[in-house]
Amino acid sequence: MANLPPSHYLDSGQLGEDLVAKWLESTGWVILHRRFACRWGEIDIIAQNPGSPEEQRGKGAEADNSSLRTQNSALSEKLQGGSPSGQTSVNQHCILTFVEVKTRKLGSWDAGGRSAITLQKQVKISRTAGIFLAEYPEKADYICRFDVAIVSCQRSLQGTRSKVPQEALASSSIAGYQFYLQEYIPAAFDVLIDS
Structure with a gap:
């Protein structure tokens, strides 16, 4: 039997x-890039939310914005080779998030993808974020954070209607599969770029 082409398989x-x-997008974020890639790696989603820090806290982002601002200033300093300007900007109220999405079948060996977010993976994502900020310097003074989204996938049984788990933030059904956004972790890790 011949192997089927890759296009035949579901890209979960x-x-x-x-x-x-x-x-x-439904919670107010603007998607800037999908699968942004460079030599260091790939970032699944890069999104921006132009709200104030108070609005962000109201939307469930529980990260300490002053800590994120300090880390982002250090990141900008490393990228620009100097010290960041002390001026307060409207952009400092914008949040830029680099999202790592892990999609797994229920009962996966790596805790739904959580175990795959190793320190090495975090460093790769952080370096890739640095490349993004170097390519888009107008976003270098935004508050930056690294989020993780955990998505579960299961095959839908023919003739039955799948129930959305109560804890799911969102769901979709495609090609006989159910996808559930099980968990969204804002500021899941904070790694600075190594020089």
Whole structure:
């Protein structure tokens, strides 16, 4: 029997990212890039929310914005080779998030993808974020954070209607599969770029 072409198989990772992107947009985020890649790696979703820090806290982002601002200033300083300006900008109220999406079948060996976010993976994502900020210097003074989205995937049984788990933030059904955004972790890790 001949092997089927890759286009025949379901790209569950892409579909999980689609679900997370739609959910982010529904909560006020603007998707800037999908699968931003460079030599260091890839970031699944890069999104921006132009609200004030108080609005962000109201939307469930529980990260300490002053800590994020300090880390972002250090990141900008490393990228620009100097010290960041002390001026307060409207952009400092914008949040830029680099989202790693993990899509797994229920009962996966790596805790739904959580175990795959190793320190090495965090450093790769952080370096890739640095490349993004170097390419888009107008965003270098935004508050930056690294989020993780956990998506579960299961095959839908023919003739039965799947129930959305109560804890799911969002769901979608595509090609006989159910996708559930199980967890969204704002500021899941904070790694600065190594020089």
